[in-house]
Amino acid sequence: GVVYRSLEDCPLDEDEDAFQALGEEDEDIDQFNDDTFGAGAVDDDWQEAHERLAELEDKAGSGREPDGPVGNDGDVLGDPEDALAERLTRLVIDSELEDPAIMQAVHTREPPQPGGLNSSIWDSSAVLRRIRGPLLAQEMPSVSVLDYALPQRPPQARDEERDPSERALPRRSSSPIIGSPPVRAVPIGTPPKQAAIPNFNQQILCPKPVHIRATMQQRYPAPYGERMSPNQLCNVPNSSLLGHPFPHSVSPVLTHLQRAQLLGGAQAGRMSPSQFARVSGLVGSPLPSVNPKLLQGRVGQMMSPAGGFRAFFGAPPAPPPSQLPHPPGPGSHLQNLRSPQMFRPDTTHLHPQHRRLLHQRQQQNRNQHRSLNGSGGDRGGHRSSHQEQIRKDPYANLMLQREKDWVSKIQMMQLQSTDPYLDDYYYQNYFQKLEKLAAAEEVHGDGPKKERTKLITPQVAKLEHTYKPVQFEGSLGKLTVSSVNNPRKMIDAVVTSRSEDDETKEKQVRDKRRQTLVTIEKTYSLLLDVEDYERRYLLSLEGERPALMGERKQKICDIYDNLRGKAPGQDR
Amino acid sequence: MNYMPGTASLIQDIDKKHLVLLRDGRTLIGYLRSIDQFANLVLHQTVERIHVGKKYGDIPRGIFVVRGENVVLLGEIDLEKESDTPLQQVSIEEILEEQRVKQQAKQESEKLKVQALKERGLSVPRADTLDEY
Numbered sequence: 001g002v003v004y005r006s007l008e009d010c011p012l013d014e015d016e017d018a019f020q021a022l023g024e025e026d027e028d029i030d031q032f033n034d035d036t037f038g039a040g041a042v043d044d045d046w047q048e049a050h051e052r053l054a055e056l057e058d059k060a061g062s063g064r065e066p067d068g069p070v071g072n073d074g075d076v077l078g079d080p081e082d083a084l085a086e087r088l089t090r091l092v093i094d095s096e097l098e099d100p101a102i103m104q105a106v107h108t109r110e111p112p113q114p115g116g117l118n119s120s121i122w123d124s125s126a127v128l129r130r131i132r133g134p135l136l137a138q139e140m141p142s143v144s145v146l147d148y149a150l151p152q153r154p155p156q157a158r159d160e161e162r163d164p165s166e167r168a169l170p171r172r173s174s175s176p177i178i179g180s181p182p183v184r185a186v187p188i189g190t191p192p193k194q195a196a197i198p199n200f201n202q203q204i205l206c207p208k209p210v211h212i213r214a215t216m217q218q219r220y221p222a223p224y225g226e227r228m229s230p231n232q233l234c235n236v237p238n239s240s241l242l243g244h245p246f247p248h249s250v251s252p253v254l255t256h257l258q259r260a261q262l263l264g265g266a267q268a269g270r271m272s273p274s275q276f277a278r279v280s281g282l283v284g285s286p287l288p289s290v291n292p293k294l295l296q297g298r299v300g301q302m303m304s305p306a307g308g309f310r311a312f313f314g315a316p317p318a319p320p321p322s323q324l325p326h327p328p329g330p331g332s333h334l335q336n337l338r339s340p341q342m343f344r345p346d347t348t349h350l351h352p353q354h355r356r357l358l359h360q361r362q363q364q365n366r367n368q369h370r371s372l373n374g375s376g377g378d379r380g381g382h383r384s385s386h387q388e389q390i391r392k393d394p395y396a397n398l399m400l401q402r403e404k405d406w407v408s409k410i411q412m413m414q415l416q417s418t419d420p421y422l423d424d425y426y427y428q429n430y431f432q433k434l435e436k437l438a439a440a441e442e443v444h445g446d447g448p449k450k451e452r453t454k455l456i457t458p459q460v461a462k463l464e465h466t467y468k469p470v471q472f473e474g475s476l477g478k479l480t481v482s483s484v485n486n487p488r489k490m491i492d493a494v495v496t497s498r499s500e501d502d503e504t505k506e507k508q509v510r511d512k513r514r515q516t517l518v519t520i521e522k523t524y525s526l527l528l529d530v531e532d533y534e535r536r537y538l539l540s541l542e543g544e545r546p547a548l549m550g551e552r553k554q555k556i557c558d559i560y561d562n563l564r565g566k567a568p569g570q571d572r
Numbered sequence: 573m574n575y576m577p578g579t580a581s582l583i584q585d586i587d588k589k590h591l592v593l594l595r596d597g598r599t600l601i602g603y604l605r606s607i608d609q610f611a612n613l614v615l616h617q618t619v620e621r622i623h624v625g626k627k628y629g630d631i632p633r634g635i636f637v638v639r640g641e642n643v644v645l646l647g648e649i650d651l652e653k654e655s656d657t658p659l660q661q662v663s664i665e666e667i668l669e670e671q672r673v674k675q676q677a678k679q680e681s682e683k684l685k686v687q688a689l690k691e692r693g694l695s696v697p698r699a700d701t702l703d704e705y
Contacts, residue, residue, distance in 0.1 A: 360655065395616055396587045399606040404583045408575050410609040415579075431578065 421535065519562055526559045582607045585648055590615070592638065592646040599623065600636060601649065611640035622667045624674055627660050629667025 417423040482488035533552035537545055575583040585604050592600045592613065602618030615636040622629050662670075689696055 393587060395603070395605065398614075398616075399586055403606075404575070404586070407607060407609055408581060408583055411576060411579070411581050 421532070519565075522562050523559050526555050526562065530555045530559075582611060582613075585646075589649040589651060589654075590646050591621075591649055593644040594638065595642045595644055600633070600638070601630075602633075602636060604646075608640075611643065613638040613640070613643065613646070622671055623659070624667060624670040626658065627662045627667060627670060629662050629664045631664055 415424075421428055530552050533548050533555070537548050537552075540548060575581055582604070586607065588604060590602065590604045592602070592615065594600065599621045600615060600618050601621055602615030604613060605616045606614040613636070615638065618633045618636045619630040620633050622631070686696060
């Protein structure tokens, strides 16, 4: 199969969201597309898989390796599943190695692990394995639905209760789908079973500590006293790993990237010293070894799941309260609470009034401490309500922390932009207004300044992408794929100039109206530019300022000309 | 952990009770258990709530997986204020009946309107064929 390098080579995808979500960084932020076509997709090579399955059934138990593109690596892999794993790994890693976008892709050979297919794909960091080593002792082997999802395995009855905490993620294979860019180091689709550290992250950030979940035999309704919530279990072994294993080394001189971050992320002149320290503090620590030029394009991928996030929120990087290890102590307290009612074990069959009564009783219990949803949006000190949540809601934390981090990472990547004032004009303005209000209130109000956490989005250097329609060898014509950056031309709009004679009165009126609308549009356009100059003025260096003011003045004159009906751009 | 302050990231909303309005007009109420990058939602202990006038009825539905593109809006329900509503809850049968009656009435009035317009030689323009100017 042929692997295509850029997004534009992909065939038209029904999933418009994938394309909408992509910025200029087509090659890098292509998680959706990869999910559909790339490594996230189901292996479309069903013929081969089918053959393999047939062979497997014929020769049950024999370790014959199937024929196919899977090379004989020297390892005698008795298990066809592992053969597929090999092929996958190679496909993934090879394409990564070729891709200029990825800074460092390390091809590591990993012994096939019996349990998970995913691990061989995603975890190629030896460091990670070392970290995982001692923690693995706690991991109990469990039936993984992952195995079930593999096409090679003969369908076995997996009716035994699958522990939802071992939630299996559908197996992913990278298929050489046309147009799909090579697999990124960024995981795509659903988060992998083990914490995924992309290859290049080794260079930049420390690997994220793995959340190992001890398997729970029964999720519910096991009494709370006897077990900790999943998050607690995760965090107990990991607590020593949380925080920054890397020493902070703040580089005294800002790299271009850091400056861009400061300028872009913070409002001009409004960057508080604490924010400054935070941004540079975090960015500084992993940077020293990395070429800044490379980094410019790679900011979005810099994020490690948990640790890197702290750069993006202006909040101090304190360990969040919910992650501190809970002692298994509250057992006795829980026992008392548990007996009256579980939190809606299955109340859907109850009469609505009965349910409401039940719920109200629970409410009262809860209100004695604090409301479950947090009182009025109080997010900060919600430790006890979080504990309440764990205690009362047996279904809480179905979504793992790392999964949340993973989604958050994707969302952050989507916010990357070369010019936030261009891409996200309204949000930036809205936020400025909010801050102005807050600042004004602080002046009049009392008390210390409330540290409002601010979202700082990374700034990326602009890369030029020209669409080149891809062409197969030996075929006639080219594929044209529509994407957000290369939209399909739907209308063949041709401009025809009218002659004045055959115009009716109505048409004239209509044209006049249109002309007026166009003038208004132009005026607003110019006005936006003028405002833009004012903003750039504040950010720019001293030398550039007069030039900017000059341009701004010119724009104002253009507005005037435009409103007067003259063509803008005349010399003054 | 403060996920993405100032944005509409749904991560902070997990495990909380939400009201979700879908594009087909349905209203779902349930506990938001999981999300993904497309804002696909997993709702737990979901109830479909039908509103007719001042009355409403709940149909228990269980677990919903909602594709993100079908969501119009969603909002967190304040559990304390949830029961503090002027609306009156009725049984499912009753609310479905009310809904049917309301639909019928609406259709009849629409038919009458079109008829009246036709008699006068006018036609109700359909939204997609409206002229711009």
